[in-house]
Amino acid sequence: MNPRLRGRPLCEGTGESTGLRFPRWANPTLSTGPRRRRGRRAVGLSLTPGWGQSSRHSTRALAGSHGRPGPAPPRPHSPIRPASTVGGAQSGDATGGTGRHRATQSPLPLRARAHPAQMESRSQRRRRSRQLVAAFLHDPGSGRVYRRGKLIGKGAFSRCYKLTDMSTSAVFALKVVPRGGAGRLRLRGKVEREIALHSRLRHRNIVAFHGHFADRDHVYMVLEYCSRQSLAHVLKARRTLTEPEVRYYLRGVVSGLRYLHQHRIVHRDLKPSNFFLSQDMEVKIGDLGLAARVGPAGHCHRVLCGTPSFQAPEVVSRHGHSCKSDIWALGCIMYTVLTGTPPFTATPLSEMYQNIRDGHYPEPTHLSPSARNLISRLLAPDPAERPSLDHLLEDDFFTQGFTPERLPPHSCHSPPVFAFPPPLSRLFRKVGQLLLTQCRASCPFTSKEASGPGEEGTEPDHVEPSSEEGAPLCAKSRVHILTLGTRRTELADSKGSLALQVELATRKLRLCLDTGTVAAQDPQGEQRPVLWAPKWVDYSLKYGVGYQLSDGGSGVLFRDGSHMALRPPGGHSGGRGRRRKTPPQACGVRDRDSFRSLVPSHVSYQPDQGTLWTFTLRDVPSPLRAKLAVLRLFACYMQRRVREEGTVSMPVTPASPDLSLLGVVADSRALLLLFSNGTLQVSFRTSQTQLVLSGEGEGFLLTLWEPGGPSTGVSYSLDALQSHGCTPTVQQHLRQGLRLLQSV
Ligand SMILES: Nc1ncnc2c1ncn2[C@@H]1O[C@H](COP(=O)(O)OP(=O)(O)OP(=O)(O)O)[C@@H](O)[C@H]1O
16 A cells, blocks of 8 residues: 555445545645536636626525526435535636536637647646635535635545624634545445534534535535644644643543444544644534444444544454544554654554454553553454543543643644643642542541641632731641651661651750750851752641752651652662662653752652652552542643742762651641651741751751852851750740640
């Protein structure tokens, strides 16, 4: 087979014989025959009546195209209604009548008409051939008059124009199929079937069918205008799409396809060029030219039709199409849009068909495991093993990855960047729905959802003022335990356990307070690199508490007590899971700049204290993907906030992979974070002050970030505190921290 035809729909086999010829105008290299050509030429050069021109001409045109007394009557069973062509046509076909009739009107000498090829250049001929459809069209059925607009594109059997309803100014797409040509009977049958099927369908993910009519030469279908063309156009500009986009498009396609299958219709030619895009980027299945109803056994005729590289094994083997053949095509499409090439492309065709039968395609190793897994399910050689449309949407690829609610129009030519606010909460809700079903019972107390430091609100992007710092402690400032790490009893006293760290942190706080002296000003401090959390997100009501570390890593202590972290490169791996050097996959929510700075080298997961698994980003097992999605959402959000706020951190030794957040407690004035390495952080909401106690023994440091102070914070050793003392404000902060800690 000519490889150029590989992208074109093919139709062969019983019922629909092979080699449907292209209509003549669809292939300019095919001869149109002398008589016909002469007729067109003559008409084309004749003076044709324009819109609003002489009533005689208009009446003639309205009475029927081509100067005949009336339009050609439709076949008795034909769904095609005849049309009137209103004057103003640029085409003789539409306005003038037959060559003989028009020749009488032509002002040109016969000589010119006898040798048109000598008179016109190829481009003129091409231009003329494009003008075969009248400029104004009248649908006698509905009484509407349309103005034909520009040519949108050409298919193998049809051309498509923009169309405007003259009375309402509504814009449509006009699909024009010629009635003439050698294969006209077959083509006519195809068009009739397309109209019969398509005109009964109504679904937001299927190109709407608004009407049809015909004249002697053409059948016209008035369709919903999809101004952003098709997914094939997007692919041409982009080459590949991101996984969130693929989820978005496939969701729409699955919805439309489910509707078709419910009506026992198989599309048989699903491909990116038949997924049209509306102005607001909604995907619509179109071109039902090869669609057919399935018989009682769930199969169509045993025909070989569709686009060869997207044909299913059972189609290639001539066992006929079923709904599962469309599902196979979805697998081919998913592979194509994610990798840039179809899964089956080999030449010769026989080899490609063999690969299709064997389900043998190049493994797309660079895709995420869930994408690869879904592709392999869709491309199962046995149709019975392919998922149904409902099961397809339940696949991890959909349930554990972020799907945008809308795509921005610019995603037609460049990868979209998904911003968090304002739809942040919706995204979180969606991802979290699944997560919540996995989480165990909630914590004894729950907080308002808040983000910080210094922020409090119902959503991380929503800021509300908190109560005045320094206000007397009252019922309102009750301490809430937001999240706590899961305790394993046998590890309760081991290093890193919550109980032990609470005890150690309490001792450190007391040491600072016990310095006794109240100083008028802080002792001499120094700027030291400290591992702390410059940003945190309290979403404990639904998911947990996320934090961003000063080493660039981030983590979430989930409501169920488990902990997951994205570790930056340079950290030690040391976990029990696999660790491979792999570039990170697209972030669920893609903020490219922030993601670049995240570039996590691995993911560490602690289902409970004492158990640590590490994975590369791509190897995170499916059951943990929902948690990973939440972690990434938090991480991207915090990274962006850190960048926007210009928070500066001194370079710090990366955290060890087993570092985790053990617990988070808060009252109305402050929030306390306790880490497994003993670091204690207290973030004061109103004053924006941060207090961090880190290190042990000689390395013990109290670090303070205060408004107006150095953005890298000021650290004090225990020696300095003991010899110099603390200011009353610092003492108050320490007491506040102690109070929170005692609630754990
Ligand atoms: N409803 C529509 N809105 C906007 N553009 C459309 C619409 N329908 C078709 N087109 C455009 O018109 C062109 C021709 O479409 P058509 O469906 O006739 O053929 P095709 O699908 O490209 O090819 P083939 O029929 O060989 O599969 C394409 O470029 C397509 O993007």
